[in-house]
Amino acid sequence: xxxTTRFAPSPTGPLHLGHAYSALxxxxxxxxxxxxxxxxxxxxxxxxxxxxxxxxxYDDLRWLGLPWxxxxxxQSEHLARYAATLDRLxxxxxxxxxxxxxxxxxxxxxxxxxxxxxxxIYPGTCRGRPISSRRPGDALRLNMRAALDRIPTPLTFHDSxxxxxxxxxxxxxxxxxxxxxxxxxxxxxxxxxYVLAAVIDDAxxxxxxxxxxxxxxxxxxxxxxxxxxxxxxxxxxxxxxxxRDETGxxxxxxxxxxxxxxxxxxxxxxxxxxxxxxxxxx
Ligand code: GLU
Numbered sequence: 001x002x003x004t005t006r007f008a009p010s011p012t013g014p015l016h017l018g019h020a021y022s023a024l025x026x027x028x029x030x031x032x033x034x035x036x037x038x039x040x041x042x043x044x045x046x047x048x049x050x051x052x053x054x055x056x057x058y059d060d061l062r063w064l065g066l067p068w069x070x071x072x073x074x075q076s077e078h079l080a081r082y083a084a085t086l087d088r089l090x091x092x093x094x095x096x097x098x099x100x101x102x103x104x105x106x107x108x109x110x111x112x113x114x115x116x117x118x119x120x121i122y123p124g125t126c127r128g129r130p131i132s133s134r135r136p137g138d139a140l141r142l143n144m145r146a147a148l149d150r151i152p153t154p155l156t157f158h159d160s161x162x163x164x165x166x167x168x169x170x171x172x173x174x175x176x177x178x179x180x181x182x183x184x185x186x187x188x189x190x191x192x193x194y195v196l197a198a199v200i201d202d203a204x205x206x207x208x209x210x211x212x213x214x215x216x217x218x219x220x221x222x223x224x225x226x227x228x229x230x231x232x233x234x235x236x237x238x239x240x241x242x243x244r245d246e247t248g249x250x251x252x253x254x255x256x257x258x259x260x261x262x263x264x265x266x267x268x269x270x271x272x273x274x275x276x277x278x279x280x281x282x
Contacts, residue, residue: 002035003036005208006026006039006202008198009042010041010042010043011056012048012049012053013053014259014261015056016243016251017277018250018251020060021277024066024273024274024279025279029209030209037066037067038207039072040075041073041074044082044186044193045191045194060261063270064270073205082200083190085192089184089229090140094142094147096126096140097129097135097140097141098140099139100125105122108123109123122181122182124180141181141183142182143181144181150229151229154171155228159217163214168220170221174221175222184196184226196226199226199227200230202232208236212237212239213239214239214241
């Protein structure tokens, strides 16, 4: 299979040095393998995605010298595809509507709970609700226990990156205690969560290598579970180091000071950006 990777930004703010590193690394690895580099716009979070950020993404990537294939997959144009998967999961009894607000979840979690203390996961308040009771404003959650009844565990995936190299095993216990019942469909009817849309599109675009920041490593267990549930292949993963500021904090969208646009305005060249993130000239 042809080495195929993607850069999949969400147009919710300016691209910063961390994004530049991720896009350049993915591009360079595809180039070295005689493979394909795709760009995907993950704009299903309608409350945060903005057209002007998307325009800025194209502009910054062009300036960095990254060629990508067209047409670009814009997730907002494929909502029916994600909805069909949610319908299938609902028909299989694997998802349920959830009306809990963050404050409800916090309150439920602060009440004494059975079992060992673990990370704060959804306490399952709405788990018994049938899908037919979904009202506008309800999210859709995966019933993790029901999902785990359908597929053999442990799940496995391979990471070729420097931070978590090697074969990884994901156990049922890990998914129950660390992931819980994740949201797969947002409150807005017909919009999928990032985890689900990314899994569907990675398979649809025949992505062989998912190259992305180590901040998404923890999400991989859930994504591999979803691949198994909806019968999609698991790609190779490569989680790379994060670009941090001088205090050691990883860069976030609000770090406008490190936006590529800011460096451009200050007269930096694409070669300067490569050097700043520790990549060699192409
Ligand atoms: N859209 C995600 C983000 O901007 C990246 C998803 C991925 O690479 O899997 O953080």
